[in-house]
Amino acid sequence: MAPDGEQAATAAAVAAAEAYPRIVATLIRVTGDWTLAEDCAQEALAAALERWPGDGVPGNPGGWLMTVARNRAVDVLRRATVERRKLHELAVLTLTSAEPEQAPGALDDRLRLIFTCCHPALPLEARVALTLRTICAVPTGDIARAFLVTESAMTRRLTRAKAKIAAAGIPYRVPTGRALTERLPGVLAVLYLLFTQGYNAAGEPAFAEEAIRLVRLVRRLMPDQPEVAALLALFLFQHSRRDARRDAAGDLLTLDRQDRARWDHAAIAEGAAILARTGPPDGPYALQARIAACHATAASARDTDWATIAACYDRLAALQPSPVIELNRAVAHGYASGPRRGLDLLAAARAGGALDGYPHALAVEAELTGRLGDRDRAAELFRQAAAAAFSDEERRALLARADSVPDLSGATDAPPRPGSARSVT
Incomplete structure (x- = not known):
């Protein structure tokens, strides 16, 4: 691939990580069709990889992807002759001049999607898999390998999870009041398990990075929740050792044998700063973060x-x-x-x-x-x-x-x- 093509591919990957959950969340809210939203978002990403190397990366890659995905959804719905209200909502979803982040309801859409994927009515493994597939755009085959099942088995598991959301009428919304307090630990538990899947000795490192990205997102959307901040600090402390956990032969090194110069000290400093602002360690993630801080600092x-x-x-x-x-x-x-x-x-x-x-x-x-x-x-x-x-x-x-x-x-x-x-x- 030529340098320009490599640059375009990198830009597409970055845009995917940032824009994908916004696009999927918005299309699910408007169309009510989970599979359609994912398919259109994936097609937009494929179009970017095909066109950007030759045309150049647009100034607003997230808006470009949202526009392509929206137009694809409009085409599909027109062919299916669905109700006019959905077509109208998609038609007025004009985000070509603004990032999806700036669109009305965009933040709420992503938070709704996270809470829906992590709904307690779904089995825990299904929640993690659905979060990886829908919010992180991780290929089904990669998720299957992490859970030691075949790709077809994971596809069926994801399909059943989406079907249960539809059949059980699981609401596509962020809970409020007491319900939010009760549901938030379940969401954080999914992100914790996702991080663990990447941090374990035989795990997928990208999963740990996705968990960090998602908890950053949840923190941005829910800045007043101390356990969200504490979980981010915990992840940063743990992940700071990622490059020092193995020797030259690839074997695991215990903490006392690791070269601390190879630790990510910027991540440690960020974790310490976050933890300093969370107050006394009252919650389970705050306590775990304090423990990790003792090792990291x-x-x-x-x-x-x-x-x-x-x-x-x-x-x-x-x-x-x-x-x-x-x-x-x-x-x-x-x-x-x-x-x-x-x-x-x-x-x-x-x-x-x-x-x-x-x-x-x-x-x-x-x-x-x-x-x-x-x-x-x-x-x-x-x-x-x-x-x-x-x-x-x-x-x-x-x-x-x-x-x-x-x-x-x-x-x-x-x-x-x-x-x-x-x-x-």
């Missing part, structure tokens, strides 16, 4: 403030109890107060059986056991964790740790040096 691994992390996990466990949170709480106290305290909390977290065979629980036990001086038992636990690992990357990292348990035979149960944890990547 420490000058070195040995400077990590484990006492603050442990205190945040105490509050998080009381606010949102779960076996995984209790597991992380055990890690934090293991480094704040000593490995015996961590093992006691780990045993309590395992009491219900929810963590049986969970590789991360085995790895935590291995780490704490090794710090008490039992290298053989620690190595065996690391091997058990590797056998149960969720990905090849995690398996290799755990086996490497089994082969390199440090000799702590003379260690006591005194609190460790802050930041000596090796379980965070």
Whole structure:
């Protein structure tokens, strides 16, 4: 592709990320037809990739895409001889001289679309998949690979989700008052899961970037919601390590082995600034963001403030109890107060059986056991964790740790040096 063509393709990609959800949201509101809105938006993007290399990128790419998509929708509806009201609304949807962002109702349209995709009547996986497909324009095949299903199976899943929205009469609107307070955590949970799909060892990095983009959008649309801001800060802290999480061979590096010079310090600074404006960490995402900030802003691994992390996990466990949170709480106290305290909390977290065979629980036990001086038992636990690992990357990292348990035979149960944890990547 010639340089001009490359530039046009890049401009099309940027315009797609910014304009696509606006176009789809607006067309869904006007036509009431989810599939039509997506198809017309996709055709507009295809037209841009075909025409912009030769004609040049328009000064208002978002408006150009909206116009093409709107005209395509008008053509389809005319052929289908649908009601005149929809045709009239599309005909007056003139956005060629203004960005879709500036059009009346454009922001509300996108927020409506996000809340509709994340409606609790849909299964959680369907909410994530629909968000990726409709708001982020991620190809169905890429979503299918992330969920370990075939493309045809994912197509059926998306079709069922859209059909349920139509059949159940799920309203295409942003809830208000108490309903908004009740529904917002569900929306944020979808974005959190979307980020996790990209941040995991075997995940799709682009998904994490889409989650950051979407939470930025929600924050812009809902600036007075502290948990939205906290979630953005959390994502920025975590994603700041993306380039330092693997070595030259592609193997995972635990946090204490990462080159902090490779962290994205601009993202860390932005996250810290956002967090400073959210007030006391009262919500679950604010508490998680505070924990991530302790890791991200420490000058070195040995400077990590484990006492603050442990205190945040105490509050998080009381606010949102779960076996995984209790597991992380055990890690934090293991480094704040000593490995015996961590093992006691780990045993309590395992009491219900929810963590049986969970590789991360085995790895935590291995780490704490090794710090008490039992290298053989620690190595065996690391091997058990590797056998149960969720990905090849995690398996290799755990086996490497089994082969390199440090000799702590003379260690006591005194609190460790802050930041000596090796379980965070």
